[in-house]
Amino acid sequence: MFTIFAPATRRESINSLAAAVAWDNFASGAARCRRCGGAIADRGPDAWIPFADGSAAHLTCEDRWELQRLRARAENALTPDALADEAEVTVRGGPLP
DSSP: OOOOOSSSSHHHHHHHHHHHHHHHOOOOOOOOBBBOOBBBSSSSSOOOEEEETTTTEEHHHHHHHHHHHHHHHHHHHHHHHHOTTTTTTHHHHHOOO
């Protein structure tokens, strides 16, 4: 008889795999944040996110990076070139064809 463990969600499964892959870095004490380069401790007050490539990031660093990425995309969407594009009628407030 076999017992199969199934995580509650797909996200939980991915997070478990990423944590297992990243564990080798933490066991040696050489884990560094992929965003700020600061040390990541296995135990401590700072939350961190493991990635499937074996790296990790502090939760605050990852959030800051994601906000900067989203702001840059939003700024690029409203450049004069984008606003002048005839295909961007919704940006200019025009009716859809």
